[in-house]
Amino acid sequence: MTHLLNLLAAIALLVWGTHLVRTGILRVFGANLRHILARSVGNRFTAALSGIGVTALVQSSTATALITSSFVGQGLISLPAALAVMRGADIGTALIAVVFSFDLSWLSPLLIFIGVVLFIPRQASTMGRIGRILIGLGLMLLALRLVTASTEVLMQAPAVKALLASVGSDLLLEITLGAVLAVISYSSLAVVLLIATLAASGGVPLEVALGLVLGANLGSGLLAVLTTARSSIEARQVPLGTLAFKILGVMVAAPFLGWWLLNVRPLIGESASVVVIFHLMFNVMVGVAFIGLTNPVARWTQKLLPKPEKNASGERPNHLDPSALSTPSLAISNAAREALHQADVVESMLLGVLEVIRKNDLKLAEDLRKMDDSVDALYSSIKYYLTKISREALAEEESRRWTDIISFTINMEQIGDIIERVLIDIEDKKIKPGRNFSEAGMAEICELHARLIDNLRLSMSVFLNGSVRDAQKLLEEKARFRDLERAYATTHLGRLSENTVQSIETSSLHIDLISDLKRINSHICSIAYPILDSAGALAPNRLRQPALADNNL
Structure with a gap:
């Protein structure tokens, strides 16, 4: 024996x-x-x-x-x-x-x-x-x-x-x-x-x-x-x-x-x-x-083994290939590609929000809220896929990329949740009661929304390329967005003091909406922190300007 x-x-x-x-x-x-x-x-x-x-x-x-x-x-x-x-x-x-x-x-x-x-x-x-x-x-x-x-x-x-x-x-x-x-x-x-x-x-x-x-x-x-x-x-x-x-x-x-x-x-x-x-x-x-x-x-x-016919439901290739798990660098690349698709879905949701506000489209609002389920499902799939990659098998750079992907998908998932709540508020406080924003208030929302879309696309570029210069720009946009949100909250209060009827009717929704847009922007801009931290461009409470100058790409 x-x-x-x-x-x-x-x-x-x-x-x-x-x-x-x-x-x-x-x-x-x-x-x-x-x-x-x-x-x-x-x-x-x-x-x-x-x-x-x-x-x-x-x-x-x-x-x-x-x-x-x-x-x-x-x-x-x-x-x-x-x-x-x-x-x-x-x-x-x-x-x-x-x-x-x-x-x-x-x-x-x-x-x-x-x-x-x-x-x-x-x-x-x-x-x-x-x-x-x-x-x-x-x-x-x-x-x-x-x-x-x-x-x-x-x-x-x-x-x-x-x-x-x-x-x-x-x-x-x-x-x-x-x-x-x-x-x-x-x-x-x-x-x-x-x-x-x-x-x-x-x-x-x-x-x-x-x-x-x-x-x-x-x-x-x-x-x-x-x-x-x-x-x-x-x-x-x-x-x-x-x-x-x-x-x-x-x-x-x-x-x-x-x-x-x-x-x-x-x-x-x-x-x-x-x-x-x-x-x-x-x-x-x-x-x-x-x-x-x-x-x-x-x-x-x-x-x-014939390829399946692509149907009208928009079926897309899933980048999370299980066979790639034996090659960690390839698996990390696949997870990053899937994370970018998750960001594309979030962008579609964010673009649709403005259309819902402008056209009072309840059907579009319902479709956009359903898209949050896709964002959540993608987050779960990416997270599960990444957990199957052996951390011991990753080099230092790949390990940082692993963490960046997790952080990115978490932020996208949270943005999707915020957008879903925003849509519910718009339905309950604007569309169903038949209210409208004032002309000035709508212009402010459009301005914030346009900046938000630009920042989201910039954050996707930062996530993909790791550019220190773009990460710096993204963090600067966070500060500008915060200042705009405060300024627009102040001007809204000014319209209330002038007894503008539309502003009074939509006051609660207006304040909540610009606050939610600022929260979304904070999640978007958080993508910049790991890039700047790796470059040594972050101080405890502010950007370290000399480091940024030395590490611009």
Whole structure:
């Protein structure tokens, strides 16, 4: 029992080491890898080469599939180009398996030691994350050595020999078992390395090992399909097309396992080398032989998963792609894009308020109040999406961006609530009683409203670009708006003293309305504070002018 637990622990350590390497590389180089993929899809061959390079670095074709799927979902690359990238991605992960099949156990303690030295002092820095990658590589090499030691002991047990003999009698069972292991471990690379190690130590007959390798390849395709199951149709098409290629490859390769063992095995020698080279040649065969089928497979995939028809309800793409969560920088970008859409809805509500005041349009007021539900729903979705991004995975700048997005969406949600209450007041105190603002009072409201729209659009620019100059301007507008609100409250009181009938009838609504507009403006202008604070341009109670002069963009 102890030896079995040792083997299971070694397998878990191998999977964990693979996870550390994959997530570490995505955290450090995720944005650069996305740029490489996006720029290399001019034709299917350069796309395949970029897939080889990126996957060799990430050590996970599944991770490459998720990145590529998000590109297709956003319309950045075409589906055939994405499928070509995935043909190269499978070759890339197979090449890494070949590298790890060599005896590199002597590197394990060195990598772990250097990794810990880099990671502990500065965990959130780039060097700390590189240390995390080195720790993962060291753990993978250590785990492979532990798997070998544990297997040699377990192979002496008669029950284990009987179990392996039963598995070896059915190729379909071997393929199924390999696929299940790849899905459970979230890494076909870890499974292939495990199979190669078991084959080298005699834990698994070679003919069984090759069947398990076919299953592991199939499992990696199935894993990507499951991971993107809740993504957009466009994002789900890439994993489905990739799975189709893997199924075709398995169907072609399965009948030739006996031929491989008979003719190629003597040329290679060691069992572990036979396994990883078979894995490599399988993926090279699928990549080279089937790369010309990217367009037909893409068309078949699009027929199986057709894009939904856009309806009159204004259905829009949702930028909160779950498959992007494995790449924090991409997920942060998606959340920011969705936050800007939330601001667009708030702008529509704010523009409609003036129309309701001018035209006494109860139907428009009702429609605008319903839009607040959309603002609230967007806020909840963005907040939930951001909470699923690991804060540990974010660099310092990305962590600040995470906080800025949360702050921005909170302010937009609160503005939506204020607008809803304003509309209710307008209905109850103006439209239903049939009252109107005085000409001077309406001019004041229009002036404040126009400034509010301008400030909202400026705040969206500040949120998007982080311009210190625009943030300074936004904060200056806050002061001007406050002064205008006070001045207009004073002139309104002057009209009351002159017994202006319209001003008397709408006095309560007028004062409340300009006060609510000032509150909305305060929420809008609060977007500037994080930008100015990061630039060192804020004093405790006022703008620090010299700092602003030094940090203007």
